Amino acid sequence: MLIEFILRKLRFLLDGNNSSYYQTEHKDRTYTSVGDIGNNLDENLCSLKKLFVNSSDLKIHKFKFGGGYEFSGAVAFIDGLASSSTVTEAILRPIIEWQPEEGPLSMREIADILSESVLWAGEVEKVSTMSKLAGGCLSGDTAILIDGCCHALVVNSKGWDKRSVAEPESETVVRGPREGFTENLRTNTALIRRKIKNPKLRTEMLTVGRKTQTDICLMYLDGVADEKVVEKVKYRISNLKVDSILESGYIEEYIEDAPFSPFATIGSTEKPDVVAGRLLEGRVAIVVDGTPFVLTVPMLFIEIFQTTEDYYTRPLYASIMRMLRMTAYFITIFAPAIYISLTAFHQELLPTTLLFTIANAREGTPFPVFLEILIMIFSYEILREAGIRLPRAVGQAVSIVGALIMGEAATSAGLVGAPVVITVALTAVSSFLVPMQNESASIIRILIMILSSILGLYGVAMGFLALLLYLGSLTSFGIDFFAGFAWTRNLQDSAVRMPLWTMVKRPANIARGDMTRRRFFVPPLRPYAAEEEDDSEGGEDVE
Amino acid sequence: MRIDKGQISSRLLLFSVACFLQSSALLTAFLTEITRQDSWIVVLLGAIVYLPFLWLLGTLMAMFPEQNLIQILDEVYGPVLGKILGLAYLWFFLTLSSVNLTDLADFTKGTIMFRTPAPAMSAVCILVSAIAVRKGIKLVTKFSPLFVIVAIVTMTLSTFLVINQFKLENFLPIFTLPAKSYFQGTHIIATIPFGEMVVYLMIHPNVKFSRREIRKSLFWGFAVGGLTLWSTTLRDIGVLGNTVDLFTVPSLITFRLVQVGPSISRTEILFAIILIMLLFYKITLLYYVAVLTISQLFKIRSYNHLVLVVGSLMITYGLTLYPSPQKQAASVQETVPVIWTVFEILIPTLTFILAKIRKLPKAKEA
Numbered sequence: 006m007l008i009e010f011i012l013r014k015l016r017f018l019l020d021g022n023n024s025s026y027y028q029t030e031h032k033d034r035t036y037t038s039v040g041d042i043g044n045n046l047d048e049n050l051c052s053l054k055k056l057f058v059n060s061s062d063l064k065i066h067k068f069k070f071g072g073g074y075e076f077s078g079a080v081a082f083i084d085g086l087a088s089s090s091t092v093t094e095a096i097l098r099p100i101i102e103w104q105p106e107e108g109p110l111s112m113r114e115i116a117d118i119l120s121e122s123v124l125w126a127g128e129v130e131k132v133s134t135m136s137k138l139a140g141g142c143l144s145g146d147t148a149i150l151i152d153g154c155c156h157a158l159v160v161n162s163k164g165w166d167k168r169s170v171a172e173p174e175s176e177t178v179v180r181g182p183r184e185g186f187t188e189n190l191r192t193n194t195a196l197i198r199r200k201i202k203n204p205k206l207r208t209e210m211l212t213v214g215r216k217t218q219t220d221i222c223l224m225y226l227d228g229v230a231d232e233k234v235v236e237k238v239k240y241r242i243s244n245l246k247v248d249s250i251l252e253s254g255y256i257e258e259y260i261e262d263a264p265f266s267p268f269a270t271i272g273s274t275e276k277p278d279v280v281a282g283r284l285l286e287g288r289v290a291i292v293v294d295g296t297p298f299v300l301t302v303p304m305l306f307i308e309i310f311q312t313t314e315d316y317y318t319r320p321l322y323a324s325i326m327r328m329l330r331m332t333a334y335f336i337t338i339f340a341p342a343i344y345i346s347l348t349a350f351h352q353e354l355l356p357t358t359l360l361f362t363i364a365n366a367r368e369g370t371p372f373p374v375f376l377e378i379l380i381m382i383f384s385y386e387i388l389r390e391a392g393i394r395l396p397r398a399v400g401q402a403v404s405i406v407g408a409l410i411m412g413e414a415a416t417s418a419g420l421v422g423a424p425v426v427i428t429v430a431l432t433a434v435s436s437f438l439v440p441m442q443n444e445s446a447s448i449i450r451i452l453i454m455i456l457s458s459i460l461g462l463y464g465v466a467m468g469f470l471a472l473l474l475y476l477g478s479l480t481s482f483g484i485d486f487f488a489g490f491a492w493t494r495n496l497q498d499s500a501v502r503m504p505l506w507t508m509v510k511r512p513a514n515i516a517r518g519d520m521t522r523r524r525f526f527v528p529p530l531r532p533y534a535a536e537e538e539d540d541s542e543g544g545e546d547v548e
Numbered sequence: 549m550r551i552d553k554g555q556i557s558s559r560l561l562l563f564s565v566a567c568f569l570q571s572s573a574l575l576t577a578f579l580t581e582i583t584r585q586d587s588w589i590v591v592l593l594g595a596i597v598y599l600p601f602l603w604l605l606g607t608l609m610a611m612f613p614e615q616n617l618i619q620i621l622d623e624v625y626g627p628v629l630g631k632i633l634g635l636a637y638l639w640f641f642l643t644l645s646s647v648n649l650t651d652l653a654d655f656t657k658g659t660i661m662f663r664t665p666a667p668a669m670s671a672v673c674i675l676v677s678a679i680a681v682r683k684g685i686k687l688v689t690k691f692s693p694l695f696v697i698v699a700i701v702t703m704t705l706s707t708f709l710v711i712n713q714f715k716l717e718n719f720l721p722i723f724t725l726p727a728k729s730y731f732q733g734t735h736i737i738a739t740i741p742f743g744e745m746v747v748y749l750m751i752h753p754n755v756k757f758s759r760r761e762i763r764k765s766l767f768w769g770f771a772v773g774g775l776t777l778w779s780t781t782l783r784d785i786g787v788l789g790n791t792v793d794l795f796t797v798p799s800l801i802t803f804r805l806v807q808v809g810p811s812i813s814r815t816e817i818l819f820a821i822i823l824i825m826l827l828f829y830k831i832t833l834l835y836y837v838a839v840l841t842i843s844q845l846f847k848i849r850s851y852n853h854l855v856l857v858v859g860s861l862m863i864t865y866g867l868t869l870y871p872s873p874q875k876q877a878a879s880v881q882e883t884v885p886v887i888w889t890v891f892e893i894l895i896p897t898l899t900f901i902l903a904k905i906r907k908l909p910k911a912k913e914a
Contacts, residue, residue: 351660354817456672462817463656463669466824471676477690478683487690 041134044112046152049135050079056139063142068097072104076115078151081138086145088164095125096147096160112154119149120158128161143218170196173275173297175440180317185275190220190294193277197224197290197299200281205229211242219250222292224280229287231517234303234482238289253293253300262480267445270481272304279313287516303481303515305488307499309441310334315502324501331500333435337446338472340435341378342457342465344428348374350461366422375458377421379451381429384411386447389433488514550614550753551843551851554686558757562765562772563692565745568833569773570699571826572741573780576799578880580784580792583733585719587792588782590730594737595774601738601893602770604900605745606763609752611900611909617749618844624902631845633895638841640891642858644744645834646866647876649673652827653866654873659800659820667863674859677832681839681855685754688836695829696772702822703776703783706815709806710787718789732881739885741777743892745770750837750844796873799823835859 042049050065057063067079078100082092103123110118120129132138138148138157145163170192173185186193194208205227213219221242225235241260250256257271258264272288274280275297280290283301291300310330315323348367352360370377388407392400412430415421432450436443449472456464479486498508510520556564576587583590612620617637622630652673653666661669680687745766752762784798787805795801803816839858843851870876903909 351817354814460664460669460672461661462821463661463664463824464672466821467672467676467828470825470828471679473691473694474676474679474683474687477687478679 042155042157044153044155046150049150070101080147080149081142082147083142086165087147087162091162091164092147099123099125116154116156126160130159131156132159176276178314181313182278186297186299188295190292193292194222196277197280200277213245214250215248217249220294224290226284228518229516230289235289237482252296253298256293257300267448270304270486272301272308273298286512303484306486309439320502320504327502330438333438337432337435338450340428340432342453345375346457346461346465363424366424369419370422377425381425385429385433484514552684554684555754555756556685556689558755558761558765560689561755562769563696564689565769566772567692567695567829569741570776571830573777576781579733579736580798582729584793585785585790590733591737591778591781593734597734598738598742606766608900609762614753616753624899634845641838641841645838646862648831649862650866670863677835678855678859680832681836682852688832695825707783709808710802713805714786718786735885739888739892743888746892747837750840
């Protein structure tokens with residue numbers, strides 16, 4: 006009864022919050038109440054200035070045009086967002102130089118003529134409300150207001166400073182394209198479209214964030230992507246009643262299936278070829294303006310072991326590397342725990358010489374093995390974080406100090422045994438092979454260490470089973486997160502990467518509709534085999 | 549009313565059955581103590597004896613594709629007698645899961661964790677199982693293929709590694725034990741590993757299957773699990789010979805004997821970990837069945853808050869079951885097969901006959 010009462014009160018409070026929330030939303034949109042664009046130029050400019058009060062970057066320039074300069078107008082744009090050369094060369098110059106040929110024109114006709122035959126712009130929109138005009142200005146367009154006309158023209162003149170396409174720092178490759186996404190949404194969508202030149206590649210725009218009005222672009226291949234997933238993504242994003250979206254991480258956190266999971270259930274990448282590959286498998290990409298990280302859903306656990314280079318190198322080597330990565334992931338989670346259980350509980354499992362070595366090293370150390378490893382892992386995490394946050398020049402100093410003090414000095418001073426340093430170093434190095442799940446690994450590692458320090462190898466086994474079951478219970482947009490490991494139909498691309506010509510179908514659990522990647526299961530023929538035989542003849546010809 | 553809405557494929561059922569049987573396959577001491585070097589014959593006999601009942605199980609599942617055991621009992625015996633039988637089955641499932649939980653804890657204590665109290669081990673196992681049980685049948689059976697494959701690979705590998713110690717003379721003499729031993733052994737094998745498949749009567753409504761498929765998956769699962777059991781017994785006898793009855797876990801000793809040069813030795817820890825994984829699977833399945841039975845009997849729509857309660861009940865019940873492992877071994881050989889026969893063979897057969905006489909599932913369709 007009491008609980009019910011509390012729940013009811015809570016629900017009431019929540020409702021109350023909601024209603025106040027709607028009020029704030031209303032307040033945010035006050036510029037919608039400025040209303041329509043009127044006939045009088047000065048009044049319009051006045052209301053525009055009122056809307057952008059105290060905004061020094063709004064530039065308004067009045068001018069006169071027409072054969073005898075009988076018309077007056079004004080351009081408005083945000084300095085820095087609009088390219089000034091476009092404003093002068095493509096908008097102001099043609100308008101001012103324009104000589105009307107016919108007789109007297111109504112103001113409405115002037116707007117039409119301007120947009121159709123005078124302006125040198127690819128995208129001109131006729132708007133009639135102040136809010137649309139202001140929205141256009143804020144996204145870098147230029148607004149043209151004409152005296153006596155109740156419409157304004159919004160001309161595309163976006164031209165702000167942006168970083169050029171460069172190699173992403175978070176995902177470097179030896180073989181494969183080096184271009185990476187930038188902070189500009191359009192550049193990013195263009196980079197993806199250049200990979201998939203198909204009209205079925207859909208790019209749907211959404212705007213999220215009451216204050217930030219961030220543009221978000223959903224990209225998917227129509228007929229390949231699962232419509233249910235597309236709908237789910239659209240529903241979840243368009244129902245986001247949030248204030249601000251500054252990075253795709255915001256979106257990720259709001260729309261994922263398992264918000265408290267240590268595992269990311271939404272993929273993110275900086276590379277267009279990765280996104281293109283995932284789109285072709287039937288996934289949906291979410292491109293957010295202002296960040297080079299593009300999200301892809303649904304995500305499978307196996308993706309953390311797949312790199313693009315797997316598909317550009319020889320399949321045999323790629324498969325071995327993939328298995329190496331899996332082993333490394335296993336090591337980075339379980340190595341400290343196994344070390345603890347072997348030295349604290351199951352000494353009989355160690356070969357005698359190794360046992361003596363470890364016992365020798367541990368002889369003078371003051372702490373129990375669990376604490377010893379915990380301290381080392383803790384200091385490793387501190388070093389790693391310091392290396393990331395500090396400026397690059399100082400970062401190197403940190404790593405040198407860390408390596409010397411943590412490794413060499415701690416061992417020779419007898420604070421920690423050398424085998425512990427080796428175990429922790431192996432754990433750390435292994436974690437670099439699977440950078441995408443570094444965060445989850447460092448959390449789970451500690452949990453399994455605690456289990457192993459209480460229950461030895463039994464604890465490790467139980468931890469492993471719990472991890473398996475937990476991973477099995479996760480979903481990403483309704484798709485099993487752990488699929489590809491358990492019993493599924495497309496095992497050509499899981500633990501091993503089979504040759505590309507064996508991947509006849511797209512992944513059955515992600516794609517819908519157009520499933521065929523290749524018509525037949527045909528090993529590559531040797532199309533030049535016959536010519537090779539003729540090679541001698543060709544040689545003779547040259548002679 | 550179906551409490552768990554998850555659906556599994558019939559192939560998963562196959563692996564689930566195989567894994568369920570394999571997990572008992574590795575603990576064959578209760579048999580080898582009685583029939584020694586002839587145990588492999590007894591395993592074959594037990595499987596043959598159980599085959600008709602396997603068919604019966606499949607038929608019951610095909611007859612009542614939408615109802616689990618408790619609902620079948622309700623329909624066949626009427627609400628009162630059905631409920632009483634349901635309660636009896638609840639006791640059976642709870643005991644079964646507690647016994648297996650105790651087995652796991654005792655085994656772990658005896659092989660790798662000598663000084664840790666057994667309840668600590670059961671508690672951790674229950675906590676981990678609860679993750680799966682709360683999510684339902686899909687997660688419970690999800691990793692059975694993995695376990696089956698791991699078990700088969702380990703068994704094959706270990707067989708190759710001990711092949712140098714394998715002696716055919718170890719199987720001799722054949723058929724020298726008293727006839728009573730063979731009968732008792734066959735009974736044990738038919739009821740303890742194989743007969744426990746009756747728990748699948750609680751799960752079959754969640755399997756996507758056609759009538760023919762269910763018998764096929766049951767049979768193939770039975771075949772894979774049974775073959776593992778048989779080959780394990782064969783291997784252990786071949787290596788250990790007449791001494792097989794001295795050990796509580798003969799397979800562990802076989803693994804201990806593996807010695808390929810100085811490099812590969814002390815592999816019994818591998819066996820221990822795999823046995824823990826398999827037993828864990830069996831416990832999770834039984835735990836799930838016990839929770840499902842309770843919620844079905846008492847008509848609880850969602851069993852999530854029951855899971856940990858039943859789990860703690862299983863731990864404490866397991867503590868009170870037997871005073872010592874020796875008593876447990878004796879009971880497994882003498883008392884348990886008799887009681888289990890009632891639940892695994894008599895009641896299903898009776899239910900089948902009654903249902904046929906009363907033409908039950910058909911009457912409902914019309």
